[in-house]
Amino acid sequence: MTIAKDDIPHVGPGTAGGAWLRRYWLPVGLESELFDIPKALKVLDEELVLFRDSQGNVGLVGQYCAHRGASLEYGDVEERGLRCPYHGWLFDVNGNCLEQPSEKRGKEFCAKVRHTSYPVRELGGLFFAYMGPNPATPPPLPNYSPLVDHGGIRQIEPTRHFNYNWFNFYENSADPVHVWILHGSSAYGEQSWGNRFFSTDDPPNFEPVDMPYGMKIVMSKNTGDSVIVDEMSLGFPSILQVGDTEFVHGKADPKKLMNNGSDIEHFMFITPNDDHHFMMFTVDYYTGPDPNFFTHLTEMRKREEPKEVLKFYDTRPLMPFRGNVRREDIVTQGTQKLLGERREHLGTSDRGVIMLRKMVLESIKAVAEGGDPKGLNLKEDSNGLVKLDSFVGIRN
Ligand code: FES
Numbered sequence: 001m002t003i004a005k006d007d008i009p010h011v012g013p014g015t016a017g018g019a020w021l022r023r024y025w026l027p028v029g030l031e032s033e034l035f036d037i038p039k040a041l042k043v044l045d046e047e048l049v050l051f052r053d054s055q056g057n058v059g060l061v062g063q064y065c066a067h068r069g070a071s072l073e074y075g076d077v078e079e080r081g082l083r084c085p086y087h088g089w090l091f092d093v094n095g096n097c098l099e100q101p102s103e104k105r106g107k108e109f110c111a112k113v114r115h116t117s118y119p120v121r122e123l124g125g126l127f128f129a130y131m132g133p134n135p136a137t138p139p140p141l142p143n144y145s146p147l148v149d150h151g152g153i154r155q156i157e158p159t160r161h162f163n164y165n166w167f168n169f170y171e172n173s174a175d176p177v178h179v180w181i182l183h184g185s186s187a188y189g190e191q192s193w194g195n196r197f198f199s200t201d202d203p204p205n206f207e208p209v210d211m212p213y214g215m216k217i218v219m220s221k222n223t224g225d226s227v228i229v230d231e232m233s234l235g236f237p238s239i240l241q242v243g244d245t246e247f248v249h250g251k252a253d254p255k256k257l258m259n260n261g262s263d264i265e266h267f268m269f270i271t272p273n274d275d276h277h278f279m280m281f282t283v284d285y286y287t288g289p290d291p292n293f294f295t296h297l298t299e300m301r302k303r304e305e306p307k308e309v310l311k312f313y314d315t316r317p318l319m320p321f322r323g324n325v326r327r328e329d330i331v332t333q334g335t336q337k338l339l340g341e342r343r344e345h346l347g348t349s350d351r352g353v354i355m356l357r358k359m360v361l362e363s364i365k366a367v368a369e370g371g372d373p374k375g376l377n378l379k380e381d382s383n384g385l386v387k388l389d390s391f392v393g394i395r396n
């Protein structure tokens, strides 16, 4: 089987990229956003509904009823499961059919029906689903550090939705050059630490490094007597972690950075809906001294609004964007076509992206050949946490 870069962005059943993604637990929703009604959503190009029965069990099941295909998005949540509004078939979170009120022949027919369902687990306010080949024996759900209480405060942002291919976002994190060019006049450029570290005239050096969980980009700048380092990690298959949020968006005192490093973990979990949409679950965990850190962070982020005045003839749909890091990312990643469907000329500054694609292809190939992909059984630290590197500070 030949695997090529064109395979990476495709996520549906039967695709090589989709088979790779299906080997990991992927977040599919937030505890705080699931109420007493089902929620329709697409995950890896499969139409599903997420629901919590009134005993608290959470299920991710096929959207269309196993009987004659009415949407279970309009079903009723009950104690034992989800009931289709059309003829009242009742399904539990494991896809078992429990009741068929219109069938009088006894239980045999009901027992024969297996509705699509995937195992779901909750961790730190996120629901993770496993859509892989062995649902009875999934790999362990990693104890991702910001999702496990360890003496700090957690913030989970509302789910964000994007309408372009997930890999455009993911591989952007292996490309630090865009930080000082695209974001050069927004948050990164506005405060003393970011201004110096990400200066366009004197940008940091960077190197991609192969890690057991995936890879990281180590950016560094030699100031003469010390080396300042800022790391960004890519956990397989689709997690990003940055550590400089406190200094870039929280505007923490650069002196503190020099002395203590960063007190924040900032994880972004990407889950593809299909080849042209993905959702993002953003979790921050702060272990520093400011009890109102997240209130301050929110206030700071609000100020990061585009400052351009829109010209009256400018009807470009994503204008204005300069001045807000997140919008700058959408304008650039969101206008790239799918990997494999665009023309490219990669240079030396694309070395992070080149290495990431190579590693992803190796993992896709491993799965296609019946093996395990990278980052499936991550080691916990002595506190039982799975961490992705995000060191920010001085390294002598
Ligand atoms: S279509 Fe769902 S019970 Fe008939």
Ligand SMILES: [Fe+2]
Pocket: 172, 178, 179, 183, 325, 329
């Ligand atoms: Fe960016």
